[in-house]
Each structure stands twice: as structure tokens, then as C-alpha cells.
Amino acid sequence: MGKTLIVAVTGGIGSGKTEFCKFLAEKGYPVINADKKAKEILLKDPSVKKKIIEAFGEKAYPAKGLDTAYLADKVFSDAEGVASINAIVHPVVIKEINAEIKEYSKKNKFIFVEAALIYEAEMEEMFNYVVLVTAPEPLRLKRVLEKGKMSEEDIKRRIESQIPEEDKKEWADFSFENSQSLEDLKKKAEFLISVLNAVAV
Known part of the structure; x- marks a missing residue:
């Protein structure tokens, strides 16, 4: 077998x-x-838990464990919050991904790596x-609202905390729009595999 191709899937x-x-x-x-x-x-x-409490307070970890709603509210309230959690979590995530x-x-x-924050975490050189x-x-927005787990305001804050898609389109090697059916998306995944097979020879 030749060299393994490592491919990030982001969005x-x-x-x-x-x-x-x-x-x-x-x-x-x-x-x-x-x-x-x-x-x-x-x-x-x-060690991550300790750093999160230092950055965002004891309420991040009540008796029941991680309070994701509290942490998300703190993190996505400003750019500094996003930068703080990324600095704590991303190095550990990258280490584990590399091991896998x-x-x-x-x-x-x-090998495919699904990650929302490839560019935000400056991980693109790994792939x-x-x-x-x-x-x-x-x-x-419609898709996420239909899942019923986040408010419109929270979704918009999450979108605003990330690099705009237009910028990512300029940087990505492949860009697939997913505005049709799941069958259409599946065909795009199959097309990607065929292209990778061609370049991997």
C-alpha cells in the first residue's frame, strides 16, 4: 500500500x-x-477540566458533570471565550487525532477527520x-432549529464565531454544496472517493 492520504472534512x-x-x-x-x-x-x-474551571468558573462542572449549555453561553458570548476554550482543548484533540x-x-x-474548526484551530497543515x-x-439555520436543541440566537452566535464560509471556500481543496437531497450529497461523497483514488495511484 502506498502513502495514506489524510483528509479533513469541515463545514x-x-x-x-x-x-x-x-x-x-x-x-x-x-x-x-x-x-x-x-x-x-x-x-x-x-487537566482540561481544571483549566476550564479557571477560565469559565465552577458552574461549568456542576455535580452532574459538564454543563454544556452554561459553557456554550460563556464561550460564544465573545471572541475571547472562543479563543480561550480552543487554546485549552485543541492541543489535546490534535494529539489524540494524530495517535489515531x-x-x-x-x-x-x-483516513478522514471530521472537524468544524479546521481553519480556526489552524489544523489544515495536518492534512x-x-x-x-x-x-x-x-x-x-432551519436544519439546526428542526433538531430542537438550540435556539436561533445560539445558532447565529455559533455561526458568527467561525470563519465565514466564503473565506473557507477560497482555502479548501474541495468544496461541496449541500442544499439538495441526501442522495445528491452521497453522490458528492462518491465523487470525492473517485478523485482521491485517482490521485492516490
């Missing part, structure tokens, strides 16, 4: 990057979810290619 909240990655996983390719890793680290890593990549590289032609999944903001 803002409600863009459909997770669905895109599901199609890749169904094809048998490993997908590392950086956002899930970040949540696990926030829950289980004692090393393991998967032994047996896989392609051979960056894939951006996009959708118009009103559609993204």
Missing part, C-alpha cells in the same frame, strides 16, 4: 458535514470525529486535502 453548523462523513464511513473508510473527541476530553481529562491517524495508517488508504461542505445560512 459550519448545519452544513451537513456529519452526513457526508456517514457516507464515507459506510464505504468502509475510517472517520475520526474531532468534535466528539473534544467533548470526551472536556468530560474526562482532569498513526494507528489507522497501517491498514487504510484514506493532504481539506474538504468543505457548505450550505446557505438560512438552510443551515
Whole structure:
């Protein structure tokens, strides 16, 4: 087997990057979810927990564990909050991703990493290619609101805390708009695989 290609899949909240990655996983390719890793680290890593409490207060970790609503409110209230949590969590996430990549590289032609904040965390140099999944903001808002877990205000704050999609389109190696059906998105995932197979020869 030749060199393993490491490919990031990114996109803002409600863009459909997770669905895109599901199609890749169904094809048998490993997908590392950086956002899930970040949540696990926030829950289980004692040094991260200590730093979060120092930055955002004891209320971040009540008796029941991590209070994600409180933390999100604190983090997304200003740019400083976003920068603070990223500085605490991202180095640990990157370390864990690299460990998984090393393991998967032994047996896989392609490895995909799903992460919302590839550019915000300045992670792009870790990857051979960056894939951006996009959708118009009103559609993204509608999708997330339909899940019923976040208010419109919270979604908009999350969107505003991230680099605009137009900038990311300029930087990404591949950009796929997800404004049609899931079948259309699946075809785009299949197209990506065919292109990667061509360049990996």
C-alpha cells in the first residue's frame, strides 16, 4: 500500500458535514470525529477540566458533570471565550487525532477527520486535502432549529464565531454544496472517493 492520504472534512453548523462523513464511513473508510473527541476530553481529562474551571468558573462542572449549555453561553458570548476554550482543548484533540491517524495508517488508504474548526484551530497543515461542505445560512439555520436543541440566537452566535464560509471556500481543496437531497450529497461523497483514488495511484 502506498502513502495514506489524510483528509479533513469541515463545514459550519448545519452544513451537513456529519452526513457526508456517514457516507464515507459506510464505504468502509475510517472517520475520526474531532468534535466528539473534544467533548470526551472536556468530560474526562482532569487537566482540561481544571483549566476550564479557571477560565469559565465552577458552574461549568456542576455535580452532574459538564454543563454544556452554561459553557456554550460563556464561550460564544465573545471572541475571547472562543479563543480561550480552543487554546485549552485543541492541543489535546490534535494529539489524540494524530495517535489515531498513526494507528489507522497501517491498514487504510484514506483516513478522514471530521472537524468544524479546521481553519480556526489552524489544523489544515495536518492534512493532504481539506474538504468543505457548505450550505446557505438560512438552510443551515432551519436544519439546526428542526433538531430542537438550540435556539436561533445560539445558532447565529455559533455561526458568527467561525470563519465565514466564503473565506473557507477560497482555502479548501474541495468544496461541496449541500442544499439538495441526501442522495445528491452521497453522490458528492462518491465523487470525492473517485478523485482521491485517482490521485492516490
